[in-house]
Amino acid sequence: MRMTTIFAAAALAVLAAPAFAQDLVAGAAQVRDRALTDGTAWAVAESLTTEVGPRMTGSPAMERGRDWAVAKFRELGFTNVRVERFTTPAWFRGPESAEVVGPAPHKLHILGLGNSASTPKGGLTAEIALFRSYQELLDQPEGSLKGKIAVVTQRMPRTQDGSSYGFVNAQRTQGPREAARRGAVGYLVRSLSTDDTRLPHTGGAQAAGIPAAALSPPDAELLENLARRGAVRVKLDMQSRSDPKAPAYNIVGEIRGTERPDEVIVLGGHLDSWDPGTGAVDDAAGIAITTAAAKLAASAGPLKRTIRVVMWGSEEQGGSSGAYLAANRAEVPKMIVAGESDSGAGRVYSIALPAGSRSHPAMKAFEAALVPLKVVVRREAPQSGGADIAGLISAGTPFVDFNQDMSRYFDLHHAADDTLDKIDPAELSQNVAVWAAFLYTVANSDIDFRQLAKEAK
Structure with a gap:
């Protein structure tokens, strides 16, 4: 089947859907189009990489990152902003060199x-x-x-x-x-x-x-x-140190729902990074995409459900997923869906939705809103949603997987070349548009991913 045929079928499905679904797709289209010209994501990525730079877990830079995150959430109008502290093992680089000494x-x-x-x-x-x-x-x-x-x-x-x-x-x-x-x-x-x-x-x-x-x-x-x-003989000279209980932080900001605020959509990216570059594609881009998408999802009017953005504080060296679950386990039954952005800033080209949900009117509305963005909704359910939501997934939270073009990602990741100039603003905006449309439709519908998955078995 041709791509244009798939997109046309999605649009026709919405035309035959109930009026509320048509309202959803109209709102999703509105936030989608706004996202494509909005500069919030770029401004967030530029601010983080410029004002903070590389952000190793347990380092003074990460403490600056924590303070930056709190300030940025408040600047963008998020509420219930909080810092969830935990400790985790961390490693720190010292002087290092290597050379061939023979032949x-x-x-x-x-x-x-x-x-x-x-x-x-x-x-x-x-x-x-x-x-x-x-x-x-x-x-x-x-x-x-x-x-x-x-x-x-x-x-x-x-x-x-x-x-x-x-x-x-x-x-x-x-x-x-x-x-x-x-x-x-x-x-x-x-x-x-x-x-x-x-x-x-x-x-x-x-x-x-x-x-x-x-x-x-x-x-x-x-x-x-x-x-x-x-x-061949090689000389290594490497120094480093470790801290078994380094301070770490997950930083949270919310856009509260007006009708069912205890029902929460969780998304985010990881605030920490390795040290050679400025952590731009990994993962200032994910922070920027999810933060901007949440803000834009609310730009078409009050949301019924709460959107919660998490800037996870220790993905690279581990610990943030388990810490977030431990601090929020009681809320898991009310977490509608979780997702994360941690694959750079390349265009989203396909999406995997929770099992049984694709035929729901809300997801049909979302799929229709994706037509101009050239994104395919896959038939199969997602297999993995990312390291920082792994804890939530293990506890039963439904999740999504937005697949980005990673053709160039591993040219940059964990290297000195992971810098802001490698982010394409247009591709960044396309990501925001996809996420904003998804958040809008889920936050303003009654979709129950858990129940739909049960019915699909």
């Missing part, structure tokens, strides 16, 4: 991975054991890498949906521990990146008691070339 000297561009151990003072020098795939490392017996620095250079392919990240993620997150189990004294991994610059990409990893870092893609290839010629 020929080369400086290597690295970024330490979260939970990396420090090297001894003065650094650590050892021969490398290079593996062109993560499976090659896993195939090595315990003890076989004693005294060596393990290096994995498996590449990450570019995909629109970002699925390749899941295919290679273990080589960063679990690689250090697997290398240590086999006796390695250090670990280097080709950055989980689809770019070819000499900028490495950091990220979290399991604590393994050895220094662990991400290599820039060209430096990973340099080590491959050197290894083909014989033994």
